[in-house]
Amino acid sequence: MSVYPVGVSDASCATPGCWCRDRVARYPSDLTDAQWQLLRPEAKRVMAELRQAVGRPMVHDLRAVLDAVFYVVRNGVEWRALPVDFPPWEAVYAFFQRWSQRGLPERLVDRLRHRLRVRARRDAQPSAVVVDSQSVKAADTVGAGSRGFDSGKKINGRKRHIAVDVEGFLLAVVVTAANIGDRLGAKLLVIALLNVCTRLKVIWADSGYDGAPLTRWIHSVAGATLRIIKRTEQHTFRVVPRRWVVERSFGWLLRYRRLVRDYERRTEHHEAMVYWATVLLMTRRLARHRTDPPIVQRWGQPRPVASRPDPTPPA
Structure with a gap:
């Protein structure tokens, strides 16, 4: 069970009663540490490209807000039904609405898809x-x-x-x-x-x-x-x-x-939901591929398949 590192948080939570800085990842939709290490630099780059737009800056932890959005997309709950260990639902919905209008999920999908295609040698x-x-x-x-x-x-x-x-x-x-x-x-x-x-x-x-x-x-x-x-x-x-x-x-x-x-x-909110679901899907695939052994391929030879250990324990 991973805990958000307090000293490496992207932003301090200024809302009373919000414990997003030291929140414990406990839901299946939460990003693991490996997935966050992959998604964090991509999200930072895209958000830096879109900072020209006016609006109140986000004061909540970025990872906690993304986990809240993924919780809604994965479990299908309404925004008001977010668990209390996430930032307030008003702040999460404002993040979803603002950054979806500016194209954050589309750009994240583009960057993650490029990495997946390059890994697949395309x-x-x-x-x-x-x-x-x-x-x-x-x-x-x-x-x-x-x-x-x-x-x-x-x-x-x-x-x-x-x-x-x-x-x-x-x-x-x-x-x-x-x-x-x-x-x-x-x-x-x-x-x-x-x-x-x-x-x-x-x-x-x-x-x-x-x-x-x-x-x-x-x-x-x-x-x-x-x-x-x-x-x-x-x-x-x-x-x-x-x-x-x-x-x-x-x-x-x-x-x-x-x-x-x-x-x-x-309709644009439904399109954003599709993009956010794709972001979570691609991030998990990239994190899983990172733990796979490297595959070396030579021209004229078939691509070998990485063998996985037998889950059955020895007798």
Whole structure:
């Protein structure tokens, strides 16, 4: 059980009754010391880039505030239900709202994805992406103006359109009403993709994105080729090439209860929740890879798989 080091705290907590400086990490969503060592410099760099914006400076410990945000994303509780060992929920929500508007989670995702791709021996910037959409039910806190009915999935709520690279790492997300079609959502997603991906060449999608007008639009705007991967067999489970990558990414996101159902009043807050869940996912993967033994690969030889110790104790 890790304890926040008092002398290395990022900021002093000035709120009476807040013990975030010497808080003990006790929840599954809390960052471990190894994960914090990876995320802290990235968060510091991004926050330093965004300090031009006006506003009251944060007086709470950065790690405690991030743990509180991850607690909400992972467990799906409302902001007012945060445990008392976190900073006040008003301060945590203000951090979430302010830094999400300034693009902190998106920039963190970009930096962490670059590190993961380089570790996987790929270019930092992907040239091929996979897109898909997912409809989720909306709670009563979602207004009628930003929700709709998906007649195909029979879901009244919102639809999140995501783009991932070939490793399944998130590139961009756009949240719309559930009645927005995939082709229109793809145009919004491609516009968001152009801000993070400068060498886009191929976009893989399912048959819901098929059509000559969308193909021509993507080629003229992004200079990329839209390739449709159709299912060969109906009503039969079959792993479809390329498409399974984005489906697995949706499965990763559904591990976070705040994303199983949409409770956000604003669509940009739901997009921020997706980014914060991805930040936690990528940080844990990087921390796990740091403890793995180094893998040496020579040209012309297959990449060896790192062996793991047998968990069964000797007889």
